[in-house]
Amino acid sequence: MKQMIAATRRDPVLMGLWLSLLVFALIWFAPFVFIVFTSLKSSPEIMTSGAFTPPGALVTQNYATAWNRGGFDHAFFNSVFVTVIKVPLGLMIAALSAYALARMKNRWNKLVLLFIVFGTMIPFQVMLAPLFTLVNSLGLVDTYLGLILPYLAFGIPYQIFILHSFFKSVPKELSEAALIDGASHFTTFRRIFLPITLPVMAALLILDFVATWNEFAMALVILQDADKWTLPLGLMSFQGQFSNEYGQLNAAIVMTVLPAVLVYLIFQRYFVSGLTSGAVKG
Amino acid sequence: MSSVTIKNLQKSYGAVDVIHGIDVDIAPGEFVILVGPSGCGKSTMLRMVAGLEDISGGTISIGDRVVNDLAPKDRDIAMVFQNYALYPQMTVAQNMGFALEMAGHSKADIARQVARSAEILGLEPLLDRKPANLSGGQRQRVAMGRAIVREPQVFLFDEPLSNLDAKLRVQMRAEIKALHARLGTTILYVTHDQVEAMTMADKIVVLNAGKVEQIGSPLDLYDHPANKFVAGFLGSPAMNFFDATITQNTAQLADGQRVPLGARAGEVAEGQQLTLGLRPETLTLDPAGPLQGRVKLIEPTGSETFIALDIAGQDATVVLKDRLEAAAGDMLRFDVTQGRIHLFAAQSGLAL
Numbered sequence: 001m002k003q004m005i006a007a008t009r010r011d012p013v014l015m016g017l018w019l020s021l022l023v024f025a026l027i028w029f030a031p032f033v034f035i036v037f038t039s040l041k042s043s044p045e046i047m048t049s050g051a052f053t054p055p056g057a058l059v060t061q062n063y064a065t066a067w068n069r070g071g072f073d074h075a076f077f078n079s080v081f082v083t084v085i086k087v088p089l090g091l092m093i094a095a096l097s098a099y100a101l102a103r104m105k106n107r108w109n110k111l112v113l114l115f116i117v118f119g120t121m122i123p124f125q126v127m128l129a130p131l132f133t134l135v136n137s138l139g140l141v142d143t144y145l146g147l148i149l150p151y152l153a154f155g156i157p158y159q160i161f162i163l164h165s166f167f168k169s170v171p172k173e174l175s176e177a178a179l180i181d182g183a184s185h186f187t188t189f190r191r192i193f194l195p196i197t198l199p200v201m202a203a204l205l206i207l208d209f210v211a212t213w214n215e216f217a218m219a220l221v222i223l224q225d226a227d228k229w230t231l232p233l234g235l236m237s238f239q240g241q242f243s244n245e246y247g248q249l250n251a252a253i254v255m256t257v258l259p260a261v262l263v264y265l266i267f268q269r270y271f272v273s274g275l276t277s278g279a280v281k282g
Numbered sequence: 283m284s285s286v287t288i289k290n291l292q293k294s295y296g297a298v299d300v301i302h303g304i305d306v307d308i309a310p311g312e313f314v315i316l317v318g319p320s321g322c323g324k325s326t327m328l329r330m331v332a333g334l335e336d337i338s339g340g341t342i343s344i345g346d347r348v349v350n351d352l353a354p355k356d357r358d359i360a361m362v363f364q365n366y367a368l369y370p371q372m373t374v375a376q377n378m379g380f381a382l383e384m385a386g387h388s389k390a391d392i393a394r395q396v397a398r399s400a401e402i403l404g405l406e407p408l409l410d411r412k413p414a415n416l417s418g419g420q421r422q423r424v425a426m427g428r429a430i431v432r433e434p435q436v437f438l439f440d441e442p443l444s445n446l447d448a449k450l451r452v453q454m455r456a457e458i459k460a461l462h463a464r465l466g467t468t469i470l471y472v473t474h475d476q477v478e479a480m481t482m483a484d485k486i487v488v489l490n491a492g493k494v495e496q497i498g499s500p501l502d503l504y505d506h507p508a509n510k511f512v513a514g515f516l517g518s519p520a521m522n523f524f525d526a527t528i529t530q531n532t533a534q535l536a537d538g539q540r541v542p543l544g545a546r547a548g549e550v551a552e553g554q555q556l557t558l559g560l561r562p563e564t565l566t567l568d569p570a571g572p573l574q575g576r577v578k579l580i581e582p583t584g585s586e587t588f589i590a591l592d593i594a595g596q597d598a599t600v601v602l603k604d605r606l607e608a609a610a611g612d613m614l615r616f617d618v619t620q621g622r623i624h625l626f627a628a629q630s631g632l633a634l
């Protein structure tokens with residue numbers, strides 16, 4: 001650790017990289033500061049103070065008002081429900097499929113993988129209209145299932161693709177040792193592959209959580225009943241109705257983003273690399 | 283412990299044949315080593331015994347069961363991989379107990395058996411560590427521990443020592459041999475290191491390009507190699523070979539030097555072309571000896587002296603027990619130990 005710090009100090013390239021990272025971080029962080037500050041100011045203060053001046057007196061009333069006026073209790077519940085089912089379920093299916101494709105002998109594996117990768121290449125905007133027709137014909141418009149199924153269909157292929165290449169890189173002797181030890185494929189997956197995949201799974205979970213939580217286009221097409229709306233839809237409608245209530249609008253934005261930030265903070269500690277080290281040598 | 287019987291074993295990957303009909307009999311409790319150059323099919327053969335590769339032809343029996351179609355876990359074998367293949371997120375104890383757990387043993391039973399095996403290999407202090415926190419030698423030992431916990435009928439080892447440094451390898455060689463003496467389990471062991479083969483095996487199987495060259499005890503193969511390949515493969519430094527013609531009960535080399543054949547003179551005909559094989563340690567310094575060579579390089583190891591020579595236009599090596607004051611370019615004469623002369627047919631390479 002000390003050495004790393006020393007190296008950072010001396011190496012101009014690292015210094016440069018570090019500085020540019022800092023600049024990028026600031027650029028990304030600026031709107032967030034603006035939003036949080038504004039959400040805590042009263043309307044008159046917003047008009048009179050600069051965007052980046054910290055709020056004088058903290059006004060938390062914006063949050064309560066926005067929550068009630070925007071019907072966020074429904075939207076929040078819908079988002080949580082959809083995300084909490086879709087994200088873990090999708091990851092599990094993806095991990096199991098990726099394991100099967102990487103480690104179970106089958107001459108169709110390559111073809112199936114190709115098919116899956118092909119699925120990731122079609123931009124989903126192209127598929128929105130056909131997707132609506134399909135969901136509609138299944139009678140699933142305005143249902144959670146009608147949203148979760150397309151979410152799964154669009155999320156899983158990427159995850160399979162990434163997990164498959166990860167599983168492929170696990171030394172095959174590890175599977176073979178488990179096979180000799182009498183483990184079934186499922187046990188091998190659960191006891192050996194899953195634990196060493198944790199960092200990758202954590203990364204995928206965060207990405208997928210954020211993507212699902214913020215997903216707008218598909219939800220807009222499939223959910224028409226305002227009671228079924230997810231947070232991004234609720235936020236949009238709120239913005240349409242109360243666009244001059246800056247304080248409340250920004251409070252609504254903060255409430256929408258906060259869960260994603262929390263999930264990130266919770267799971268980022270699983271990003272520990274090198275979990276396979278020590279498995280094999282040479 | 284069980285016998286292992288391999289009959290006419292064949293393996294092909296698509297159109298490529300890698301193993302061309304191998305027969306090996308392994309008695310219960312025997313320590314058999316498969317040696318051969320890289321790519322000759324040793325690992326493939328071992329993996330077929332383990333059940334990790336399909337068998338293209340022939341049969342493999344463990345005990346009196348034909349195991350061709352049995353799953354690896356039902357063959358009652360344990361395997362130690364070259365790269366150890368320890369489960370990274372499990373502790374040493376969990377690694378060792380995994381097979382027992384899979385077989386449905388009780389927790390107490392697993393703990394007892396793991397403790398016993400750990401004691402045999404001196405692994406007790408490491409039981410709670412993860413593989414990442416072990417040295418290479420310790421990982422190797424854990425891999426062996428994982429194998430012996432199950433008390434299998436047969437141990438399969440695939441180059442288990444090749445990732446260790448030279449000193450540790452010598453130590454582990456002795457330990458594996460002691461382990462075999464203690465447990466008495468049948469062992470099938472793959473290596474490309476002929477020293478390992480010579481020092482550890484009850485029986486060596488020399489493979490080359492998917493075929494058996496010779497099977498026998500180490501010293502038997504060393505003293506009576508069936509052909510030039512086996513003669514050249516076993517022994518370090520390797521046997522010296524010279525093209526020779528039989529002339530008046532001697533083998534005459536390309537430059538006219540003659541090596542007397544002694545008792546073996548009757549076995550060959552005058553004028554016959556053949557290959558003369560002389561092991562490096564059977565040549566001794568003797569100013570009146572029949573062989574003369576020009577020194578190319580002298581390598582003193584401390585206990586021995588290796589001399590690289592040019593004898594009759596061919597490269598040769600001599601190992602002397604004594605120190606030697608000589609320099610590159612010097613001419614030296616050697617005597618040949620009687621009874622240690624090897625003769626091979628020029629074309630087929632078969633021993634005469």
Ligand SMILES: Nc1ncnc2c1ncn2[C@@H]1O[C@H](COP(=O)(O)OP(=O)(O)OP(=O)(O)O)[C@@H](O)[C@H]1O
Pocket residue numbers: 295298300318319320321322323324325326327474
């Ligand atoms: N999956 C495969 N497909 C095609 N050929 C293969 C495959 N696996 C191994 N071979 C070939 O089979 C031959 C034997 O391989 P094997 O791994 O048994 O050699 P080895 O004797 O163990 O060599 P080494 O000492 O280098 O480990 C090699 O020529 C190799 O190229």
Ligand SMILES: [Mg+2]
Pocket residue numbers: 324325326
């Ligand atoms: Mg090999």
